[in-house]
Amino acid sequence: MTQHTRAMEIAVAGAFALTAASIQSASADTATDQLRAEIAGASIFGRNTVAHLAGYGDVGFASVKDGTRSFNSANFNPIFHFQYKDFLFFETEIETMTLAEGGTKVEVEYANLNYFVNDYVTVFAGKFLSPIGFFKQNLHPSWINKFASAPPGFGHDAVGAPTSDIGAGVRGGFFMGSLKANYALYVGNGPRLELNGAGDEIEMVEAEGATGNADNTMLVGGRFGVNVLPNLQLGVSAGSSKVAVEAPGGLEPTRSYEASGFDAAFQYRGFDIRAEYIGQKVGALASSVAPEEGKWTARYAQAAYRFPGTGWEPVVRWGKVESPHADQEIKQTAFGINYWLAANSVVKLGLERNQGLVGTPNDADRVLLQFAYGF
Amino acid sequence: MKTISMMVAAAATAAVLLAGPAGAQQSAANAPALQSQNADPMAAVRGAKSWGQNCAQCHNPRDPKDLSDEQWRVVVNHMRIRAGLTGEETRDIIRFLQSSN
Numbered sequence: 001m002t003q004h005t006r007a008m009e010i011a012v013a014g015a016f017a018l019t020a021a022s023i024q025s026a027s028a029d030t031a032t033d034q035l036r037a038e039i040a041g042a043s044i045f046g047r048n049t050v051a052h053l054a055g056y057g058d059v060g061f062a063s064v065k066d067g068t069r070s071f072n073s074a075n076f077n078p079i080f081h082f083q084y085k086d087f088l089f090f091e092t093e094i095e096t097m098t099l100a101e102g103g104t105k106v107e108v109e110y111a112n113l114n115y116f117v118n119d120y121v122t123v124f125a126g127k128f129l130s131p132i133g134f135f136k137q138n139l140h141p142s143w144i145n146k147f148a149s150a151p152p153g154f155g156h157d158a159v160g161a162p163t164s165d166i167g168a169g170v171r172g173g174f175f176m177g178s179l180k181a182n183y184a185l186y187v188g189n190g191p192r193l194e195l196n197g198a199g200d201e202i203e204m205v206e207a208e209g210a211t212g213n214a215d216n217t218m219l220v221g222g223r224f225g226v227n228v229l230p231n232l233q234l235g236v237s238a239g240s241s242k243v244a245v246e247a248p249g250g251l252e253p254t255r256s257y258e259a260s261g262f263d264a265a266f267q268y269r270g271f272d273i274r275a276e277y278i279g280q281k282v283g284a285l286a287s288s289v290a291p292e293e294g295k296w297t298a299r300y301a302q303a304a305y306r307f308p309g310t311g312w313e314p315v316v317r318w319g320k321v322e323s324p325h326a327d328q329e330i331k332q333t334a335f336g337i338n339y340w341l342a343a344n345s346v347v348k349l350g351l352e353r354n355q356g357l358v359g360t361p362n363d364a365d366r367v368l369l370q371f372a373y374g375f
Numbered sequence: 376m377k378t379i380s381m382m383v384a385a386a387a388t389a390a391v392l393l394a395g396p397a398g399a400q401q402s403a404a405n406a407p408a409l410q411s412q413n414a415d416p417m418a419a420v421r422g423a424k425s426w427g428q429n430c431a432q433c434h435n436p437r438d439p440k441d442l443s444d445e446q447w448r449v450v451v452n453h454m455r456i457r458a459g460l461t462g463e464e465t466r467d468i469i470r471f472l473q474s475s476n
Contacts, residue, residue, distance in 0.1 A: 083452055
């Protein structure tokens with residue numbers, strides 16, 4: 001075979017290979033286009049609507065001093081976002097919790113519709129996390145909370161901070177010169193009062209959003225926060241309403257309800273330091289079956305430090321709940337060590353030193369282990 | 376209290392009505408705003424700064440590669456509600472994340 005003939009053969013083979021590759025590529029492009037078209041056709045949403053599934057899940061283990069040891073939590077909190085163009089936004093978080101006695105509890109943590117009126121005003125309505133305070137609204141997800149439990153009074157215990165409300169309001173952010181501010185102002189159904197077993201004292205303020213509003217009064221509340229430095233935010237919040245006891249004999253006349261709060265958060269080079277106080281006060285009413293006033297307060301301070309270049313993060317937290325009822329009061333000092341597997345996934349080991357009424361869960365120290373993942 | 380509630384409700388209604396024409400045409404109005412913001416080379420730079428300052432106030436900033444362009448568009452609007460971002464901050468952060476993922 002001459003060199004010329006061999007070169008011709010190689011050229012022909014190359015041309016054939018290129019043609020085959022071209023045909024295959026065109027075929028692959030067509031298949032890809034078809035697949036894209038099928039996916040687009042299968043979507044229940046058009047170009048104007050975007051849906052997104054987010055949320056978080058966690059599992060936990062707790063060992064109570066002189067008490068039980070158990071895997072005490074397995075929670076799944078899906079968050080659904082739906083956005084229409086760039087001005088309508090619906091968000092809802094469904095809390096699904098595995099119960100101690102078995103079975104599952106499902107709750108709507110929040111479900112609200114938001115209308116972006118302009119760059120500085122958003123009108124919202126529905127069930128929303130209470131803007132009175134900061135922890136519940138912004139820090140409660142387990143992958144964000146730096147300790148394996150919520151601070152005393154800031155969880156679902158209904159003794160300290162309001163958790164949610166159902167109503168409507170406005171919120172947003174704006175600049176005051178070089179300072180960034182944010183705000184939320186709302187009207188909601190407000191809290192309810194729960195009597196003790198004897199029916200002669202107010203046991204607690206039930207401040208989780210409900211569609212009922214037996215006393216026909218509305219709560220006006222909100223929060224104003226300002227970044228006095230880019231990494232230092234201070235916030236004040238307040239709420240005011242009237243509430244009535246639903247006594248066995250019927251609905252009583254209303255009495256005053258006031259909530260007030262203060263929060264601060266500071267981040268600097270791996271440090272995350274924050275503190276918060278919330279108080280709820282119910283006025284006295286001489287004609288009531290539970291005539292005495294009551295005041296519940298919750299506060300905490302927390303410091304965490306993320307070692308540079310590592311996933312390790314020690315955290316220390318102090319918290320306290322004050323109540324008219326001794327069995328609800330608690331003082332807590334907590335120490336923890338976190339290991340971040342990713343920005344949104346953390347393993348938390350914590351020790352709670354709890355001081356409360358002897359014999360109550362509030363007086364039992366706990367070791368907690370939690371694995372949380374936000375998605 | 377009823378008076379205050381009425382005042383808040385009236386203020387909210389007034390805000391909607393006053394901004395109504397802009398709000399009703401927001402998709403149309405936003406299109407050129409988004410286009411001009413996308414064309415603004417500094418939008419992503421401002422967005423990176425806002426992203427660092429706002430997100431870290433509550434949680435670890437997520438890797439831009441964690442989510443797609445469309446997902447970031449929704450997630451950052453969720454954060455607009457939660458963190459009190461302005462509309463411009465929101466668009467800047469979306470621009471930054473979409474150009475970094």
